[in-house]
Amino acid sequence: MEKIRLGRTDMRVSRLGMGAWQFSGDAWGAFSYEQAKAVVAKALEVGINFFDTAAVYGRGRSEEFLGRAIRELGARDQVYIATKIHGDWLRRVDILASVENQRRRLGVDAIDLYQVHWPACWHNTPICETMKTLEELVDRGLVRYIGISNFPLALLEHARSCLSRTDIVTSQNRYNLIEREADKELLPYLRREGIVLIAWSPLAKGVLTGKYTPENLPQFEDVRRNDPLFTPGNLKTAAPVVEELKRIAAKYGKTPAQVALNWLIRDPWIYPIPGAKTPEQVTENAGAVGWLMSDDEWRTLDRLGWDISQRILYVTW
Template identity: 65%
Template sequence: MEYINLGKTSLKISRIGLGAWQFGGDAWGPYEYGIAKEVIGKAVELGINFIDTAAVYGRGRSEEFVGRAIRELGIREHVVIATKIPGDWHRYDDVLKAARRSRERLGVDVIDLLQLHWPACWHNVPICETMKAMEKLVEDGVIRFIGVSNYPLQLLEAARSCLKRSEIVSSQNRYNLIERDIEKELLPYLQREGITLIAWSPLAKGAVTGKYSPENRPKGDLRENEPVFYPDNLREITTKLIPVIKELASKYGKTPAQIALNWLVMHDNVVPIPGAKNAAQVVENAGAVGWRLSEDDFRRLTAASNSLVITYVTW
């Protein structure tokens, strides 16, 4: 496994993390605790030490599974636990309360990274009110580091300017070979400022693995309504991107998922956090690092991605 510093801190996190939304057992379909434990155990065995969960994943269930597995496996000192507070709970008192509840569900003394899951879009809580609470949590030892997620650049800058004694160390945003809007302004800013980009849906929820097509769309989970899996988009993906991914997979002796994750890792400060349905997927995803695509192949993949015409207007 390769490691990278979280933001400008001295905390080392693995170049590939583990997303724990799947453990919630709702959006992604049923998920048994035993599988979650196996997935976490395998991830840590392979050197993955960064686990991302959130209060909203299964309304606390994912946090409970992560905490319980870490306890039962006795691996607390080997993992960096990141969780998130939803944008609806960004008032000062609610931030404090939500963080303590997450800490309880996780069963840890301190949350390593607490992220604001999305901006307080329809609540109009002033950003400095929220950041003041986050800073208080650091001072009280409830959390170690502060991160944001899905914040536009301007709001991230405003949030940073509110902080007096702490820094925002990470920004978690959607980033994969199909969805690259972050490159337009946020990613260059994060690279300049030494803020880690934690890439969510790094496999485009499985769309870059070549398993799905307009004739074979995923069923029984949130992907039924996910724009990327809209037939016209899947057609673009399967005709223009997947053939290049598959060709590179066979050239490098890797799988399509590993090629897609390696393309992300080739960006200096990017840490993908693929979710996993089972231990075999974790093994595969951990194998996405320890090697690199050549510059030529990186550019080829980027060009294939550039040629995609994707729309979110699906009805």
């Protein structure tokens, strides 16, 4: 798979990465270590070398499965591992404790990209305490790069101002064709500043694959049960973009998921990390790379997705 440099880092990453929240065993339903290893093995086979996980995913389970699979597959030197610190553990003492646990679970000396999962919202921890501690981890060689996730722009700017020897290289945010709040102010800033937007839920948790409708919802008790995207009203609102994805997919011999990811990778500052539960999904998602839809098709999708994003309602009662 095509490789790119991840923003201002020295990491040569596959054009898209893979999210490992699916390994948690709770949010996305039961998941065994053997399933996780098969998914990671397929990702390596198709050339994916960037994996995203978090302390909170299955309370360390996703990190453990990912680290163990990479170790057993003998791939540590070929991959980059990004993980996140829990947004409620942002005091210096908590960060110092957590990074040791995370390095142990992942089985690595240094974490390639260490991200603040979400800003402190319960504990009133000063942002500079958090950021200066992360900088200390870089100085000590425990972490190579730092990133943030789910920060509004003003707080991101504040976080950067706390750093003196390093900088934030990535911002991980919800971003897909129909969830576009980052377009309003964050993404223009990131492009200007050379910070990569790592797009989470790039397939809108499966909505953009076209397999879910109000009559055919995810069957299991997973995180989507309470996700507003899956209300019948929002699925109906999203239907025209799914139709357009299907139309473009048919023209190029691709799938709607591949077109939805292809729309994202047109922008060099956007880095999608689709989650996958099976080796087949990994292969399909990797097929989003290596071709481009026409400019006209890209623009039509872009406009349609934007219009729909402004009609999706997160208010559900």
